[in-house]
Amino acid sequence: MKPNQRKGVPVATQRAERGGARGPYAKSSAKRRAIVDAAHEVFSQRGYRAASLKNITDHAGISETSLFHYFGTKQDLLVAVLDHRDHLGIRARPDADGCVDLYTELRQQAEWNEDVPGVIQLYSVLVSEATTEDHPGRQYFADRFTELRQRYAREFALLQEQGRLRPGSDPDMLAASLVALWDGIQVQWLHDPASVDVPATLKSFLDLAILPDPPA
Amino acid sequence: MKPNQRKGVPVATQRAERGGARGPYAKSSAKRRAIVDAAHEVFSQRGYRAASLKNITDHAGISETSLFHYFGTKQDLLVAVLDHRDHLGIRARPDADGCVDLYTELRQQAEWNEDVPGVIQLYSVLVSEATTEDHPGRQYFADRFTELRQRYAREFALLQEQGRLRPGSDPDMLAASLVALWDGIQVQWLHDPASVDVPATLKSFLDLAILPDPPA
């Protein structure tokens, strides 16, 4: 490889970073996006390891040379797919008070997931595959679990302060359980969509953990 | 023991005496077992699709010819591994009354799973991979979910009859949730064993769903 050239980064972008001209052409971001979409689908259908780059280029209708221009390695592509999933995946946001209703957030997120083909499958297949040795997605999922557990633990702790948590419950345990329940029920849904209702299952768990609002 | 079967006499010999085919030799069941153990480990580390038969034969220290002699196809081998897992996996059994304490059963099973390396990994990796198209393990896991949900639903229904279920709970929903929670928390445990306690998480869920025993 020549000096001043980095794998996986378009030359134009590298020039731009050095204060030179241009940056990526207009078409290239659309093409990157098309590659990421194709990779998303193939990874979700076959897993990361069993997916070949040819599977992906065939699906995207491009040459392998093109793929290597945008993503230097298969790992880079996986990272891009996971990042893209993160940007896709957020539906409910805190309201003006900085609060979210946990029920509403989970329901909206769960319903949206089901509507976008491949999102649940990608996540479910990779989160397990990534537990195996030397998997490039390992850190991503470890971080994701830590972050999700902390976030929900804060919500449950807040409810506990308000006396709205069932006595004897631990916010950290509830948070880990909520994440686990969600992941697990999604896998059951993938196996048998007709007999599993993801949003209703999440609601039933919250109903167990959270006491009804005291009458005003 | 069936008639026509004598203790201590190889099956092959018994068949031969009856004039039929000879059947497997004495060493072959040990070798089958060694192959299944090797396949269990490789499948759990790499998944089914990404595992090659050479990975397995290298691990078992045999030739590929031998493997094909015992298991005609890769799919047959997967089935054998899953069957073997089923026979391994049962710890708690109903007591004399035909009853099992749900708490005890889940705790024992969860603790045992953690002690046997690869059991949780195999299950977690394959149950997700099997949701993808044309996966030979699909039916196995679909059946397993149906069976597990029915079994736990019966337990919860029994508790409900005794008035020991939290009011408003649905036995079927609780059963699906329990299975989902278990699968999901095991995946978290694989990612980060130090910060996840599988048996305690299951217990905390049962504590939410099941009312304490009424004082006698």
Place this chain on the structure above:
DNA sequence: GTCTATAAAGTGATAGAC
């Protein structure tokens, strides 16, 4: 001697490297 178990070499298809 028979039948099982292992060995060696080879099939077409497809993988990733260049």
Place this chain on the structure above:
DNA sequence: GTCTATCACTTTATAGAC
């Protein structure tokens, strides 16, 4: 686009348990 390695699997033949 080309090339080589490897994939799941087969064929043919021999060694050895019975």
